[in-house]
Every structure is written in C-alpha cells, then in structure tokens.
Amino acid sequence: MTERYSEQLRALSEPDWSAATEHRFVRELCAGTIAPGPMRRYLIQDHRFLDSFLRLLGAAIATADTMEARLRFGRSAGVVSGEENTYFLRAFASLGVGAERDTDPDSAPTAGFKALMREAAESGSYPAVLSVLCVAEWLYLDWAMRAPRPLPADFVHAEWITLHDNPDFRQFVSVLRSELDRVGPGSDAECRDVFRRAVALERQFLDDAYA
Numbered sequence: 001m002t003e004r005y006s007e008q009l010r011a012l013s014e015p016d017w018s019a020a021t022e023h024r025f026v027r028e029l030c031a032g033t034i035a036p037g038p039m040r041r042y043l044i045q046d047h048r049f050l051d052s053f054l055r056l057l058g059a060a061i062a063t064a065d066t067m068e069a070r071l072r073f074g075r076s077a078g079v080v081s082g083e084e085n086t087y088f089l090r091a092f093a094s095l096g097v098g099a100e101r102d103t104d105p106d107s108a109p110t111a112g113f114k115a116l117m118r119e120a121a122e123s124g125s126y127p128a129v130l131s132v133l134c135v136a137e138w139l140y141l142d143w144a145m146r147a148p149r150p151l152p153a154d155f156v157h158a159e160w161i162t163l164h165d166n167p168d169f170r171q172f173v174s175v176l177r178s179e180l181d182r183v184g185p186g187s188d189a190e191c192r193d194v195f196r197r198a199v200a201l202e203r204q205f206l207d208d209a210y211a
Ligand SMILES: Cc1ncc(C[n+]2csc(CCO)c2C)c(N)n1
Pocket: 046, 049, 050, 053, 080, 084, 135, 136, 137, 140, 163, 164, 202, 205
C-alpha cells in the first residue's frame, strides 16, 4: 500500500518533526508547569508569526485551484482574525506583557518563518503555500491532540491547546492534507524543500522560547 503524500513529507522531515511535537515547551505547556518567562517570549514572537500567517492564508485563497478550497481558507482566515487574536490579547494581559510586545526584536526563527511564508506567498505556487500551511497546522494538531486530560487550569495554557485541537481545526488539517496529497506530487521537489524547511523552523521556534 502506498502512503499518503503528506505522510511521506512528514516522515522525511524527521527527526525535526518529533523533536518539535515532543518538545520541552509542549510538555511543560500541557502539564501547566511552564514558567512565565518562556511562555511570554513564545507568545510575543508567535503573535508576529500570526500576521505573516494571515498573508499566507490570503495567498492560499488566491492560488487555490478549486472554489471549495478557497471557501475553506476564507473561513479559517476569519477564525485567525477573530478568536485567535483575542486569545493573544487576553494572554498578554494575564502575563503582564507590556511594551516588549512591540520592542523585542524578532528572533531568528521568527524572521526565518516570516521570510519562508513571504517566499511561499510570492511564489504564487499553491503546492508551496499548502506545504507551509500544512506544517504550521498539522504539527500543532499532532501535539495538541496528545495533550493529557484534564487540561491545565490556567486559560493561558488550556486555551492554547484547545485552539489547536477542536473539531473545526481537525477538519481544516484534514482538508490541508488532502489538498497536499492531491497537488503536491506534481511539484514534489518544491514541496519537499518547503515542508522540510518549515518543520526545521518550528523546532527552532520552540527552542527559542528558552533562549
Ligand atoms: C510557530 C507556529 N507554528 C504554527 C502555529 C500554529 N498556527 C499558527 S496560525 C494557525 C491557524 C489557526 O489557528 C495555527 C494553527 C503557531 N501558532 N506558531
């Protein structure tokens, strides 16, 4: 039996995929034991990631080759712009994040992600855009769905997990994987390159929370 194309890409991205999904940040977040310092640093950097991510979703809306996919990306853009953004604002208030939200420089992995997302968006290539989106969503679902229950009491921890493991999000990851299975093999070299670089950056992004 041949493996799904998206699963082949995931396997090729090892050992970075497992290093990210089993990262110290993930373990401490899911246990509710993560120190405020790394949580703050992570969220400040991640909020910047979200801005470029929205641009990438815009590129997916623009480059998708079916209307059905375009509609799905449009709905996801609404979620990221709504619920997800308010989580950041409430979490910043709870963690006492002030001016550093704007003044801290971009970390190297944040800058790398912004560059990769811009590159994919500007390529105009639906398979390249899908490769980055698929990593950013599927890798998060992969660790979030394995979080031990009950979830931590602090909403800063618990909500970051449920944002990445809920029925709508699972369905979105399933669409992204099906789309990549469908169009990826026609642009194999490009997808392998972009997917692998995105997974390496995910791992570095998590490492950076403890830098
Ligand atoms: C470095 C980094 N990689 C992936 C995600 C996950 N993520 C980012 S935007 C988005 C879409 C809607 O939730 C998702 C799942 C993240 N937050 N930070």
